[in-house]
Amino acid sequence: MGRYDFRPMRVRQTAKALFDSKRIPGLPQWYDIVGDIPPGETLARPVLRAPTPKRAKKPSRMFQPLPIRYPEDKLRSEFFGDHPWELAKPRLIVEDSGNDAKGYDWSKIVQPGKQLDGESVVQRQLWLMNNRSLSQAAAYDVARREFYKHRHLEDIRRRVAKEEALHVGAYFGKGPLEVGMELEDRTWENWKSWASKQIEDEEAQRAQMFSGPQTETEISETDFDAAIEEESVPLAKGAPPL
Amino acid sequence: MIIRHVAARGSYRALVQNRLKQFRRFFSEVTSIEATADSSVNQLQALEGQLNSQTAFSVPTASPDTQAAPLSGSVAEQYHKFKHLEKHFGHLGSDISPHYQPHALLNNPPSPADVTLELLLAAEAHQGHLTSLWNPANARYIQGIRQGVHIISLEVTAAHLRRAAKVVQEVSRRGGLVLFVGTRDGQDRAVVKASQMAKGYHLFERWIPGSITNGQQILGKCRTKVVNEKDEEVPGFEEQLYDRPVLRPDLVVCLNPLENYVLLHECALNNIPTIGVIDTNADPTWVTYPIPANDDSIRCIQVIAGVLGRAGQAGQKQRLAAAQQGHITYRAARDLRLPEEVEEAISPEVMNKLEEGMLDDGNGLDEKLDQVRNRERSGRTLKQMD
Numbered sequence: 001m002g003r004y005d006f007r008p009m010r011v012r013q014t015a016k017a018l019f020d021s022k023r024i025p026g027l028p029q030w031y032d033i034v035g036d037i038p039p040g041e042t043l044a045r046p047v048l049r050a051p052t053p054k055r056a057k058k059p060s061r062m063f064q065p066l067p068i069r070y071p072e073d074k075l076r077s078e079f080f081g082d083h084p085w086e087l088a089k090p091r092l093i094v095e096d097s098g099n100d101a102k103g104y105d106w107s108k109i110v111q112p113g114k115q116l117d118g119e120s121v122v123q124r125q126l127w128l129m130n131n132r133s134l135s136q137a138a139a140y141d142v143a144r145r146e147f148y149k150h151r152h153l154e155d156i157r158r159r160v161a162k163e164e165a166l167h168v169g170a171y172f173g174k175g176p177l178e179v180g181m182e183l184e185d186r187t188w189e190n191w192k193s194w195a196s197k198q199i200e201d202e203e204a205q206r207a208q209m210f211s212g213p214q215t216e217t218e219i220s221e222t223d224f225d226a227a228i229e230e231e232s233v234p235l236a237k238g239a240p241p242l
Numbered sequence: 243m244i245i246r247h248v249a250a251r252g253s254y255r256a257l258v259q260n261r262l263k264q265f266r267r268f269f270s271e272v273t274s275i276e277a278t279a280d281s282s283v284n285q286l287q288a289l290e291g292q293l294n295s296q297t298a299f300s301v302p303t304a305s306p307d308t309q310a311a312p313l314s315g316s317v318a319e320q321y322h323k324f325k326h327l328e329k330h331f332g333h334l335g336s337d338i339s340p341h342y343q344p345h346a347l348l349n350n351p352p353s354p355a356d357v358t359l360e361l362l363l364a365a366e367a368h369q370g371h372l373t374s375l376w377n378p379a380n381a382r383y384i385q386g387i388r389q390g391v392h393i394i395s396l397e398v399t400a401a402h403l404r405r406a407a408k409v410v411q412e413v414s415r416r417g418g419l420v421l422f423v424g425t426r427d428g429q430d431r432a433v434v435k436a437s438q439m440a441k442g443y444h445l446f447e448r449w450i451p452g453s454i455t456n457g458q459q460i461l462g463k464c465r466t467k468v469v470n471e472k473d474e475e476v477p478g479f480e481e482q483l484y485d486r487p488v489l490r491p492d493l494v495v496c497l498n499p500l501e502n503y504v505l506l507h508e509c510a511l512n513n514i515p516t517i518g519v520i521d522t523n524a525d526p527t528w529v530t531y532p533i534p535a536n537d538d539s540i541r542c543i544q545v546i547a548g549v550l551g552r553a554g555q556a557g558q559k560q561r562l563a564a565a566q567q568g569h570i571t572y573r574a575a576r577d578l579r580l581p582e583e584v585e586e587a588i589s590p591e592v593m594n595k596l597e598e599g600m601l602d603d604g605n606g607l608d609e610k611l612d613q614v615r616n617r618e619r620s621g622r623t624l625k626q627m628d
Contacts, residue, residue, distance in 0.1 A: 007510040008530045014513050029572060030492055033412040034515055034530070037405060042526050046381045065373075068386035068393060097340045098360030113338070 009042060075122045078140070086118045107131075109146045116154075121147045347541065348431055351439075351548020353556075354407040359396045366539040367546075368394045370522035380522050383534035392522040394534050402533045403546060406517045407553035409531060410493065414440055414557025417572035418492030421445065422547065423505060426498045428540040432547040433497065440554020441473075443491070454508040457488035464488070468578065471565040478581030486577075490514065495550055497543050500524050519546055 007014065012034045018024045049066050080087055092115065104111045106127035109120055121143045128139035162172075174182070219227075315323070342364070352361065362368065370376070370384065370392035385395035413420055420442035424433040430446035437444035453460050466489060468479040494509050496502050499518040506528045509516050518529035519537045526532040536542045564571050 004527055005510065006527060007513075008506065008516055008528060011510075011513050011515045011530055018513070025576065026573070028492070028513070029416050029418055030413055030515060033409060033416065037409050037412070039531050040402060040405070041382070042532070043379050044382050046384070063381065065381065065384045065386050065392060068388045094342060095364040096342045098358070098362075098364035 004043070009039060072122050072126060075125055075136075075140070076118065079118050079121055079144075083118065089117070091115065091117065109143060110150060116147070116150050344541075347544040347548060348435055351435065351552055352545065353552040354404055354411075354549050357400055357403055357545075357549055359400060361545065362396045362399055362535070362542075365542040365545045367399050367535040367542040368396050369536045369539065370394050376522045377525055379526050380520065380524070380534060383520075383526075384522060394522065394536065399533065399535050402531070403535070403549060406495075406531045406533055407549050409515070409517065410440065410495065410550045411553040411557040411560075413493045414442070414554040415560045415571055416557075417561055419443065419489065420493045420495065420554055421491040422495045422497075422550075423449065423502060424497035424543065424547065425449065425501055426537075426543075429497055429543050429547075432540075432544045436495075436547040436551030436554070439551035441558050442554060449502055449505040451504045452508075453505075454490055454512050454514070457490065461488045468575075471570045472562065479578065482578055493517070495547075496529065497547060498537050499528050500537070503528065517550070519543065 012031060015024075015028050015031055019027050046063055046065075049063060096113075100113065104114065104123070106123050109124045110116060111120065114120065124143040124146065125136070125139040128134045128142055129136060132139070134142065166172075368385070372391055373387055376384075376392055383394055383398045385393045387393065410420060420437075420440055421444070422433045422437045422440070422442060423445045424430065425446060425448060433444045433446050436442075450460055466483050466486070468476045468483065470476050490512060491509075491514060494505065494514055494516045496506060496516060496518045499506055499520065500523070506516055506518065510528075515530040516528075517531040517533065518524075519542075520526045520529065520532040520534050521537045522534075524537070526534075533546060535546060561571050
């Protein structure tokens with residue numbers, strides 16, 4: 001074929017051809033080994049995956065890999081749809097032996113060696129549906145409430161741990177509220193300086209437009225009081241004061 | 243305030259350390275170790291007096307000798323003390339087993355018989371790439387699609403890995419040169435360990451293009467040696483080795499074929515069988531023995547390299563055991579003569595890496611060889627100058 005280079009697959013045949021045409025003095029020492037342990041099939045089409053494909057009737061689509069689906073997937077989407085912030089919790093997905101899930105007993109929601117997670121809720125729910133013959137909704141409620149209880153306990157532990165740490169002399173960095181307030185203050189100061197600069201610019205522009213004497217916008221408090229109490233100044237000669 | 247609370251709880255050591263830290267803040271000069279030890283001992287004694295006056299129970303006194311002992315003991319004493327403590331207290335605490343220990347895969351890799359689907363799953367060998375980035379030639383190796391990525395079938399991986407391990411074992415048993423190549427970050431330790439076990443060669447930096455096709459230029463200055471069947475070097479062949487062509491590997495194991503296309507192409511041009519870790523976006527026709535697995539996971543690479551290294555180790559053991567019995571499992575090198583050039587010295591006991599028949603001198607080949615050697619020798623002195 002044009003696009004493919006089969007020389008790596010055909011090393012043994014090439015060696016034999018070279019030896020037969022006396023290009024090399026002897027067969028290579030791996031000749032028997034590659035003969036005894038032949039390479040696997042390459043570029044072989046996989047077995048028929050979907051005998052009756054749903055959408056495409058094209059033959060090429062019938063041999064493509066199929067999605068892997070589990071019954072827990074629906075339960076997972078339901079749980080994480082109701083509790084989206086559980087997706088933000090950090091997860092450790094490193095497996096120890098590969099058989100980690102073998103020793104789990106889902107008659108309890110907390111398993112040794114496994115984080116309390118949305119996954120444990122789903123597995124507990126499935127166990128209740130299969131072993132206690134509860135409906136999906138009932139099992140979901142039972143598992144969910146156990147999960148909430150354990151999360152509440154975790155919260156209490158966290159709060160008590162912080163109090164104990166503060167008591168024996170620990171100090172913490174700035175909390176999110178403090179950091180937020182600082183950012184807001186900084187933004188406010190920036191805005192204030194920008195706004196005062198804008199005011200100055202506008203006044204300078206206005207001063208350029210009018211050529212008359214400029215009245216001072218700010219006067220001292222005593223002058224202001226004096227201006228207000230200046231009743232004795234008549235508007236015109238002979239007119240009574242206002 | 244704080245002192246009374248903590249002392250009432252009974253944590254004497256924390257209290258002492260707290261107070262010592264406060265005192266140490268006022269040290270402006272740099273003092274020697276003994277001076278600080280003496281001053282801290284004095285502070286300790288002052289503190290003891292204070293506590294004894296305040297609290298109901300009497301605080302045990304600390305003598306300066308016990309305080310100064312850990313500082314002035316010799317290294318050997320400290321080591322023995324550490325070992326003693328480890329023996330008595332090392333087993334305390336919780337035991338998490340079976341626990342993933344990253345160093346165990348490098349220091350004690352699994353053998354081909356230990357390859358299980360669970361091991362490959364834990365090593366994340368099943369993780370392929372995005373479905374849109376696949377190479378359809380790998381369709382046979384793929385189990386299905388999950389979360390938008392292809393999942394490699396672990397049974398297929400295990401079968402191909404065992405096959406490749408058998409090839410490495412047989413090539414090692416027949417005394418072939420195996421080259422382990424892994425040029426990505428984090429693959430160097432696995433590659434080196436595998437080559438050490440299989441008594442092969444390793445490469446974890448960039449492959450210099452032309453090392454096989456233009457080998458005489460690039461690798462011509464590398465030292466070669468003649469070894470006997472027990473892997474002992476046999477001296478006296480330097481003249482003959484100087485004229486010989488550069489060595490080529492008999493088998494190349496590549497842990498990241500996507501970055502090493504040039505190496506694999508050179509092997510194909512020179513008819514060298516190759517083994518490679520083929521991901522879902524890699525081309526399986528580039529290598530002779532593909533191992534469909536995840537080449538982006540360092541844990542998976544360590545498992546695969548470890549298994550192949552162990553197979554090579556087994557092959558080497560078989561070869562040396564056969565050599566001890568007197569049975570050589572490989573063909574000797576061609577065109578090598580004994581350094582003494584004495585025909586009657588070849589006895590059945592002297593089993594060097596030689597052919598049985600000597601070169602025939604009848605057609606004046608010997609003179610020609612001498613001429614070539616003289617010319618080469620003058621060239622050699624020039625070469626040694628740079």
